[in-house]
Amino acid sequence: MSYRKELRVAELAVQRAALLTQRVFHEKAKGTLSKDDKSPVTIGDFGAQALIIHAIRRSFPTDEIVGEEEASSLRENKALADQIWRLVNSTKLEDEAAEEQVGGPIKSQREMLQAIDEGQSPGGSRGRIWALDPIDGTMGFLRGGQYAVCLALIVDGHIKVGVLACPNLPVDDSTPLSADVANDSGEGRGVLFSAVLGSGATSRSLSRGALEKSQSIHMKDVPNITHAIFCESVEAGHSSHSDQADIAKKLGITRQSVRMDSQAKYGSIARGAGDLYLRLPVRADYEEKIWDHAAGDLIVREAGGHVTDVEGRRLDFSLGRTLKENKGVIAAPKAVHEHVLDAVRSVLDSK
Structure with a gap:
């Protein structure tokens, strides 16, 4: 299989979710809860997971999803649920065709909470399973440093599609990795990485609408x-x-x-x-x-x-x-x- 549709839906869904996380940070609308493992959870986690699962459900309704978050805490905190709903409802890709490919708007807060809760698959070795981390590196996100929106399709135990949005990495692939790059955000940043098994890996600039042109990426030779x-x-x-x-x-x-x-x-x-x-x-x-x-x-x-x-x-x-x-x-x-x-x-x- 080429997984062309899966790749396109994943790229656009992750891009839209990344836009939501950027809005959360720049509007300083960060709110935190505490999960059982005491790690921070932001409204960006919940909102990004809702958008991505909504997109998967519209295109691949029978696929399973392994997601990091679940919505029980939001059902107990209506003010936070309302805040997340407003962000989710107003985060759209600026290109109509791209927005349609990710399922369009989520119609209600109830639908949003249901989407978040559909990430509870146990995973396993059979079938099509999406692995989702809506904000990987929550502490980096809160610091204004590096974080990623991550999505992968696993089929019968093998990864077939992988997509990463890294909103604070430099767009220029040739920028050497350094402490400044690792810890800061700024202009000229925002990268979408993608790969399909057997087809190579690419990077492209994050956009607010349709996907930008991609380029192939390769690991560097390390002669010494x-x-x-x-x-x-x-x-x-x-x-x-x-x-x-x-x-x-x-x-x-x-x-x-x-x-x-x-x-x-x-x-x-x-x-x-x-x-x-x-x-x-x-x-x-x-x-x-x-x-x-x-x-x-x-x-x-x-x-x-x-x-x-x-x-x-x-x-x-x-x-x-x-x-x-x-x-x-x-x-x-x-x-x-x-x-x-x-x-x-x-x-x-x-x-």
Whole structure:
């Protein structure tokens, strides 16, 4: 299958959701709740999830969806639900044909809440399942740094389509990854990354209407690993900074790592702005969520990279809502991945 329709709906739905998140930030309409895991939830999360699930439901009504959010807290907080509804109802693509492809407006607050709640699929190895993270990197979003709107289609356990909107990444693919790029927003920013299995990866500027022209992206050659730029999570609770520093030292990398939130790390290395992405486990019992990696995994692989866990195994998206058989993530160009993996194993085995 070409997955042409799936790709177009995903790109436009993610683009529309990204517009909503930008409005939330710039209008300073951020409101937070607390989930059971104490992580922050913004109105952008709920609104973006509603818009994307609405688009999927209109085009692919029998597909399942694994989404991060559910709407019970909104049903208990009418003022917040009203605020989200106003944003959802007024966020539209400026191109009529594009807006029609994502299902047009959500007609009522009730329909909005139902859409949010339709992301509760258990996942698994059979059928068509969309993995959705409406705002990946919520802390980055709240800081005005990097975050991503993420969507991937998994068919019979294998990722077929991946889309990432990174509203605060520079449009120019050649902009090197640095601390300034990782932490700031500004003019000339907003990128939509896409990939279809077997068809390569692309980037394009985010727009407010129809999709902009895309260009192919490729991971950069790393002839000298000591010059590599590697990126990692900002939060120490997400990835072991100390282990990653030891790995960089073992590889001879002297340049400071670039810390940034979200799957923007996957997009950054896929287009050659960075080289390596390391996410090492901080707890033996921690299970990564599939929505945190599915789109980025495919985009990096289609750009010429390799993505595995710390044991060298491909990430397995067929086991439910988590990557329960994988520990950590190593993403790198194919030519150097084994070298990086050897360094990771050496450091972890020495502990």
